[in-house]
Amino acid sequence: MKELKDLIEARAEYLGNGILKADSFINHQLLPGVSTRMGQAFAAGFKARGVTGATRIVTAEVSGIAPALVTALAMDIPMVFARKKRPSFMNDLLLEASATSRTKGEDVSLYISSKYLGPTDRVVIVDDFLATASTLEALCSIVKQSGATLLAIGCIIEKVFESGRQRLEHLNVPIISLARIDLVDSGSSFIVS
8 A cells, every 4th residue: 555655654763672653644643534545455455365254343452443443444344342451341251362562561451242253253353563463363362262253364564574474374364464564774764565
C-alpha cells in the first residue's frame, strides 16, 4: 500500500530497541481516509489469498481496534477485541492468554468473552504491528481455546528484523502485511517495502 509506505517514510521514527513510533497515523492519531483504505486493502488481500467465509475479525485493544474495525467494515462482519483488563461485568466464560508488551515493558493478559467467539466462527486476526508476534500468538491461543477456525492474519506494519512471521508460520494461514520495515545502518534507520 503505497500511501501507507509514504506515511511511514515521512512520519515514522525508529526509537531503538525494536520500537517504531508511528503514532501520527496509526496508534495515537488516526487518519480516517487512510485507515479506511487500509481496511479495504486487508479485505482485498485476504480475498486474493483465498480467504473466504470469515465470520469474525479479532484483535487486541487498543491499537488493533481501528484497523480491525475498518477491515470488519470492508468485509461486513463483526469485530471483537481482546481486553487487557478483566471488566467486572464480564461474568461469562472468558478466553484468556498472555502477551509481552514491549511498549509497557511487562506481560499483559488478554480476555475475550466466549459469548462473542466460539466453535462456529471463522476468524481473521488484524493488528497494528507484527514484530515479535507475542500479541498475535496470544490472540491465536484465544481463537484455538474458543474452538474457532483461524483463517488468516493481517498487520499494518511488519518489522521484518524481529522475525515474528517465522514464529507464526506453523499456523499455515496467510499472513498479510500492508508495509514491511527492515533496519539498515546498524539499526539507526529503516527501509520500507
